[in-house]
Amino acid sequence: DTGVSQDPRHKITKRGQNVTFRCDPISEHNRLYWYRQTLGQGPEFLTYFQNEAQLEKSRLLSDRFSAERPKGSFSTLEIQRTEQGDSAMYLCASSLSGRKYEQYFGPGTRLTVT
Amino acid sequence: GQQLNQSPQSMFIQEGEDVSMNCTSSSIFNTWLWYKQDPGEGPVLLIALYKAGELTSNGRLTAQFGITRKDSFLNISASIPSDVGIYFCAGNPNSGGSNYKLTFGKGTLLTVNP
Numbered sequence: 689d690t691g692v693s694q695d696p697r698h699k700i701t702k703r704g705q706n707v708t709f710r711c712d713p714i715s716e717h718n719r720l721y722w723y724r725q726t727l728g729q730g731p732e733f734l735t736y737f738q739n740e741a742q743l744e745k746s747r748l749l750s751d752r753f754s755a756e757r758p759k760g761s762f763s764t765l766e767i768q769r770t771e772q773g774d775s776a777m778y779l780c781a782s783s784l785s786g787r788k789y790e791q792y793f794g795p796g797t798r799l800t801v802t
Numbered sequence: 803g804q805q806l807n808q809s810p811q812s813m814f815i816q817e818g819e820d821v822s823m824n825c826t827s828s829s830i831f832n833t834w835l836w837y838k839q840d841p842g843e844g845p846v847l848l849i850a851l852y853k854a855g856e857l858t859s860n861g862r863l864t865a866q867f868g869i870t871r872k873d874s875f876l877n878i879s880a881s882i883p884s885d886v887g888i889y890f891c892a893g894n895p896n897s898g899g900s901n902y903k904l905t906f907g908k909g910t911l912l913t914v915n916p
Binding site for chain 1 (some may be wrong): 837892908
């Protein structure tokens with residue numbers, strides 16, 4: 689399977705702990721996106737990379753959130769000092785340069801903060 | 803920011819029936835996409851639309867980019883049980899530039915009774 693993969697699929701953590709999620713995009717895709725989805729809502733944009741450059745960040749991405757894509761391949765999303773409000777599905781997507789709006793999503797990481 | 807309104811919020815239909823759902827925006831969008839999401843999984847891209855008036859099919863699914871560029875429609879013909887899921891519209895208002903983030907609606911939950 690050569691789709692977008694995310695790890696872990698589920699994460700339960702206690703409030704105040706740090707968590708890190710990984711996303712591996714489709715191999716030839718140079719654009720990578722992070723979205724957050726809460727129950728009953730559609731995905732909401734968090735941040736976007738073109739190769740290794742982080743080009744845009746949403747206001748939803750507080751100072752406790754940081755994302756990296758060090759070699760333009762996989763990406764990590766870290767949340768520091770987690771809060772209960774961070775509980776959500778974190779989705780990663782990737783796209784090709786020529787078809788930038790056609791974003792292909794991974795299965796997501798379900799975060800539960802207790 | 804832009805908001806997308808999807809209707810209906812949910813639908814309960816019998817297997818074999820046709821389904822129609824739509825998505826409207828308060829502002830003009832230059833790209834419309836339709837995704838399907840199963841529980842616990844990421845959204846799967848169904849159809850992408852790039853031109854006003856465009857009508858595109860993918861098997862039993864047909865989507866249209868509204869003439870006003872403020873709406874889009876998705877039709878599913880001869881529904882089957884595996885059509886069950888949440889259908890999201892998504893769009894981007896930009897015709898160029900570097901903003902590739904998608905804005906999503908809240909989804910239409912489709913239930914198909916066999």
